[in-house]
Amino acid sequence: MKIAVSSTGKDLDAAMDPRFGRASYILIIDSVTLEYEVIDNSKNKEAFKGAGIQTAALICEKGARALLTGFCGPNAFKGLDAAGVKVANDVHGTIKDAVSQFNKGNLVYADKANAEAHWV
Amino acid sequence: MIISVASGKGGTGKTTVATNLAYSLKEKVQLLDCDVEAPNSHLFLNPEIEKKHLVNASVPKVDQAKCSLCKKCMDICRYGAIAVLGKTVMTFENLCHSCGGCFQVCPENAIVEKNRTLGTVESGHVNGISFIHGRLNIGQVMVPPIIREVRTFEKKNMVNIIDAPPGTSCPVIASVNHADVVLLVTEPTPFGLHDLKLAVKTVQALNVPHGLVINRVGIGDSAVEAFAKEHHLPVLMKIPFDKQIALVYSKGLLIAKELPEYKEKFIQLYKKTKELATKGN
Numbered sequence: 001m002k003i004a005v006s007s008t009g010k011d012l013d014a015a016m017d018p019r020f021g022r023a024s025y026i027l028i029i030d031s032v033t034l035e036y037e038v039i040d041n042s043k044n045k046e047a048f049k050g051a052g053i054q055t056a057a058l059i060c061e062k063g064a065r066a067l068l069t070g071f072c073g074p075n076a077f078k079g080l081d082a083a084g085v086k087v088a089n090d091v092h093g094t095i096k097d098a099v100s101q102f103n104k105g106n107l108v109y110a111d112k113a114n115a116e117a118h119w120v
Numbered sequence: 121m122i123i124s125v126a127s128g129k130g131g132t133g134k135t136t137v138a139t140n141l142a143y144s145l146k147e148k149v150q151l152l153d154c155d156v157e158a159p160n161s162h163l164f165l166n167p168e169i170e171k172k173h174l175v176n177a178s179v180p181k182v183d184q185a186k187c188s189l190c191k192k193c194m195d196i197c198r199y200g201a202i203a204v205l206g207k208t209v210m211t212f213e214n215l216c217h218s219c220g221g222c223f224q225v226c227p228e229n230a231i232v233e234k235n236r237t238l239g240t241v242e243s244g245h246v247n248g249i250s251f252i253h254g255r256l257n258i259g260q261v262m263v264p265p266i267i268r269e270v271r272t273f274e275k276k277n278m279v280n281i282i283d284a285p286p287g288t289s290c291p292v293i294a295s296v297n298h299a300d301v302v303l304l305v306t307e308p309t310p311f312g313l314h315d316l317k318l319a320v321k322t323v324q325a326l327n328v329p330h331g332l333v334i335n336r337v338g339i340g341d342s343a344v345e346a347f348a349k350e351h352h353l354p355v356l357m358k359i360p361f362d363k364q365i366a367l368v369y370s371k372g373l374l375i376a377k378e379l380p381e382y383k384e385k386f387i388q389l390y391k392k393t394k395e396l397a398t399k400g401n
């Protein structure tokens with residue numbers, strides 16, 4: 001299964017970025033083979049508005065079925081929920097740790113956003 | 121004539137200047153309170169509200185059956201208010217600026233307009249002054265459409281006094297743009313000066329003649345006056361830091377009414393403002 005993780009760097013040893021919409025990078029990872037694609041999220045990081053929604057659309061397009069991040073706001077959550085992407089909030093550590101937690105089934109999926117919307 | 125009363129810093133006395141100016145003039149006057157996030161001119165003028173109407177904005181509604189998921193709507197939207205997520209298109213109304221771009225670019229005609237209410241505009245009269253103000257609904261953030269609606273009441277043959285919101289962002293631009301003259305109300309403090317500088321840059325960019333009203337003269341320092349001198353900004357009125365004024369204000373009364381010497385001072389302010397509007401900075 002493809003999962004998306006918000007990341008501060010470009011490989012599996014990087015620390016997670018607690019922010020979702022304005023994360024530096026998004027890694028799209030195959031949870032079984034650990035093969036991954038790095039998405040430079042700088043366009044959304046600098047977005048005037050709607051960063052969470054744009055990043056949500058991006059991971060949907062890449063075929064991710066779950067998102068591991070720190071904080072996911074209401075607009076992004078609403079979009080991911082509609083697209084059937086599960087969201088695990090409050091995930092910490094390196095990308096590798098996060099994927100390992102995911103594979104062990106230790107993560108709890110959110111039923112609502114855990115951050116306030118910015119601007120609205 | 122349109123006189124917009126703005127400030128940069130909040131709490132410098134925009135409403136005091138706008139309402140007292142409106143009260144003091146013998147010309148036909150209307151006061152337009154464009155601080156729609158926190159209108160308060162009515163508290164000093166106590167107008168009788170006669171009419172009220174809603175301000176709506178059009179937002180997109182997507183017919184999912186017609187949508188081909190081409191993402192053209194998402195690409196044109198600068199605000200992330202419409203997005204393709206998986207096999208659905210979602211709209212985020214609070215982010216929408218009602219530019220109409222998504223309606224235009226949709227090749228499937230899958231997007232129709234839907235109205236949402238942003239706030240209300242109320243109008244009435246008090247002692248020969250026409251009064252109009254806008255009110256943003258709680259939970260809404262889109263301010264300029266309500267200000268534009270308030271400003272449709274502007275009349276050529278009257279003195280239109282706009283009580284603008286503080287700051288220098290979109291709501292201020294909407295309240296100051298196309299005015300004949302702007303009164304920048306400030307106070308002689310470092311904070312007052314800091315925001316005054318931003319406000320001056322804003323009105324200069326909009327190319328509107330502008331002069332200063334310095335309120336609470338007696339506190340702070342002389343840096344605002346030095347700034348005015350250096351940049352050749354006319355100081356049209358000074359209001360002292362005075363306990364009597366504070367007392368009258370705290371009761372929701374007008375200083376031009378309660379302290380009669382101020383009525384003449386506001387008439388003088390109007391004369392200088394009118395002159396500035398004609399000859400420019």
